[in-house]
Amino acid sequence: MNRRIFHIDLDAFFVSVEQALNPNLQGKPVVVGGRPDRRGVVASASYEARKFGIRAGMPLIKGYHLCPQAIFIQGNFPRYQEASDKFMEILSDFSPQVEPAGLDEAYLDATGTENIFGPPGKLGEKIKERIKNELKLTASIGIASCKVVAKVASDFCKPDGLLEITPGDERSFLAPLPVSQLPGVGKKTAKALKELGITTIGELAETPVSLLQKYFGAPGVFLHNYANAIDDREVEPPSETKSISRETTFAEDTLDGSFLKATLRYLCERVGAELRYRNKQARCVVLKLRYSDFETISRQTALKESSDSDEVIFTTAHNLLNKALTEKQKLVRLIGIGVSHLMDSKQLSLLDKSVNRRELLNKAIDRIRKKYGFTSIQTGRTLPLKEILAAEAEDY
Numbered sequence: 009m010n011r012r013i014f015h016i017d018l019d020a021f022f023v024s025v026e027q028a029l030n031p032n033l034q035g036k037p038v039v040v041g042g043r044p045d046r047r048g049v050v051a052s053a054s055y056e057a058r059k060f061g062i063r064a065g066m067p068l069i070k071g072y073h074l075c076p077q078a079i080f081i082q083g084n085f086p087r088y089q090e091a092s093d094k095f096m097e098i099l100s101d102f103s104p105q106v107e108p109a110g111l112d113e114a115y116l117d118a119t120g121t122e123n124i125f126g127p128p129g130k131l132g133e134k135i136k137e138r139i140k141n142e143l144k145l146t147a148s149i150g151i152a153s154c155k156v157v158a159k160v161a162s163d164f165c166k167p168d169g170l171l172e173i174t175p176g177d178e179r180s181f182l183a184p185l186p187v188s189q190l191p192g193v194g195k196k197t198a199k200a201l202k203e204l205g206i207t208t209i210g211e212l213a214e215t216p217v218s219l220l221q222k223y224f225g226a227p228g229v230f231l232h233n234y235a236n237a238i239d240d241r242e243v244e245p246p247s248e249t250k251s252i253s254r255e256t257t258f259a260e261d262t263l264d265g266s267f268l269k270a271t272l273r274y275l276c277e278r279v280g281a282e283l284r285y286r287n288k289q290a291r292c293v294v295l296k297l298r299y300s301d302f303e304t305i306s307r308q309t310a311l312k313e314s315s316d317s318d319e320v321i322f323t324t325a326h327n328l329l330n331k332a333l334t335e336k337q338k339l340v341r342l343i344g345i346g347v348s349h350l351m352d353s354k355q356l357s358l359l360d361k362s363v364n365r366r367e368l369l370n371k372a373i374d375r376i377r378k379k380y381g382f383t384s385i386q387t388g389r390t391l392p393l394k395e396i397l398a399a400e401a402e403d404y
């Protein structure tokens with residue numbers, strides 16, 4: 009039976025999230041990455057900015073020279089994480105077989121779902137519609153009988169596209185495209201292929217596998233197979249989570265105890281929310297610190313009882329932080345918190361008298377955050393944290 013595999017990729021992801029939140033940015037050349045007078049690279053460029061030649065990975069200053077009127081903004085990683093979580097949640101409503109392949113892209117296997125969602129093209133439209141309505145973002149979707157062709161198809165129809173490759177048409181779809189469109193073919197491989205006289209995927213498909221193996225070793229076989237639309241990789245949902253962590257790098261190194269404490273509180277709340285979302289409890293809390301000289305330490309404590317409470321995680325982490333700060337008086341560049349040794353939560357029973365108010369409060373906060381976004385609620389102790397949102401932009 010022919011599989012129906014979707015590759016769904018959000019368009020100009022970081023920039024589009026910013027544009028969705030700030031209508032003044034819509035329809036304009038926008039670059040996420042930071043101010044052009046600072047060192048750094050373009051993380052994401054709006055399609056309007058791409059018209060000027062601005063591309064991801066390019067130094068910001070070069071982007072500025074190409075298009076001085078572009079709007080350059082700092083990234084805000086928590087926002088993108090939040091959008092990514094919601095994106096994955098939408099996908100999981102359509103199939104249990106969803107494999108995230110980055111923050112803004114995923115594979116979904118919809119084989120055999122016709123009787124529920126209709127033909128694949130219709131399902132693709134439904135997915136795009138929900139992303140548009142709920143996230144105010146556009147996605148491009150490729151549908152094919154294998155992962156590699158689905159991915160090339162979603163790239164091909166960007167932005168805001170939907171392209172289904174009918175079974176049997178895979179090779180003829182790939183053939184005229186440049187080899188650089190094939191996943192796994194970077195600049196170096198493209199150059200080496202060019203020296204062999206191979207510029208299109210069709211020419212690559214026709215090249216004897218033995219020759220490709222001779223030049224590229226084992227990866228040569230993949231090149232041959234992918235070019236011929238041979239790819240039996242399954243869509244694999246991520247395996248069970250073993251640990252959950254959140255970290256942030258500061259815009260400026262710091263030794264300010266109350267700022268570190270508030271940051272830690274914020275990160276612990278994020279980890280706690282993720283634990284509860286996954287219905288897990290943790291037995292171990294790990295603090296990570298990176299100093300200005302890049303020395304990195306981690307300190308951990310096992311909990312007496314497993315927990316998913318912000319309060320317990322924070323108290324434990326705070327003790328670890330205090331110890332670490334007395335051990336070393338060095339400026340801190342990054343702080344992170346993780347939990348591990350996870351187990352499934354017991355079902356929260358409302359009849360259980362031991363359920364304390366704090367747990368109910370955490371659940372209520374999670375519900376509101378799920379609806380309105382993580383930053384819609386700040387607990388009193390994280391309020392001094394305005395700067396952290398800017399600082400987290402350095403995380404990627």
Ligand code: DCP
Nearest residue numbers: 018019020021022023051052053064065112404
């Ligand atoms: N990203 C980054 N640095 C890069 C490339 C990407 O930080 N060098 C981040 C920002 C992007 C996100 O990852 O928004 C997704 O990467 P994509 O390659 O999918 O790029 P976009 O989503 O921005 O654009 P496209 O519409 O081409 O998918």
Ligand code: CA
Nearest residue numbers: 017018019112
């Ligand atoms: Ca993308």
